[in-house]
Amino acid sequence: MAFILLRTFDNSIEAHLLKSKLESEGIECYIFHENTATLTPIAIGAISFKVYQKDFPKAYEIMMEMQRLVPKDKNGNIICCPECHASKLIIIKRKQKNQFKGFFGKIRSFFNSHEISVVVCEGCKKEFDPSDLS
Numbered sequence: 812m813a814f815i816l817l818r819t820f821d822n823s824i825e826a827h828l829l830k831s832k833l834e835s836e837g838i839e840c841y842i843f844h845e846n847t848a849t850l851t852p853i854a855i856g857a858i859s860f861k862v863y864q865k866d867f868p869k870a871y872e873i874m875m876e877m878q879r880l881v882p883k884d885k886n887g888n889i890i891c892c893p894e895c896h897a898s899k900l901i902i903i904k905r906k907q908k909n910q911f912k913g914f915f916g917k918i919r920s921f922f923n924s925h926e927i928s929v930v931v932c933e934g935c936k937k938e939f940d941p942s943d944l945s
């Protein structure tokens with residue numbers, strides 16, 4: 812039975828969170844290169860997280876479910892999409908684009924890489940800035 816890559820991680824804490832979640836759902840999964848990533852500071856996406864091919868669709872679904880965050884206003888009400896008015900907005904995390912140029916810029920980006928939140932509507936697929944909605 813073949814292993815396939817579910818996703819990569821930059822740090823092992825997140826990888827283990829997903830592992831315990833998947834295992835609680837009865838899905839076998841394996842973390843590769845965990846030690847390399849812990850020892851090397853420049854190891855973005857170095858940890859491979861693999862599952863059996865047959866489990867991939869379910870594992871993927873659970874992973875997406877774990878990452879799913881719904882934007883709410885300050886009263887705790889779910890915010891609807893300003894475009895299509897569906898309550899299908901989700902917050903996703905995305906690596907910020909490389910803002911530094913050149914070779915040294917690449918190195919700087921490794922150390923300055925951080926995730927930004929983007930709100931996406933699953934209905935109309937439009938993207939919004941979280942600060943525009945709250």
Ligand SMILES: [Zn+2]
Nearest residue numbers: 892895932935
């Ligand atoms: Zn929409």
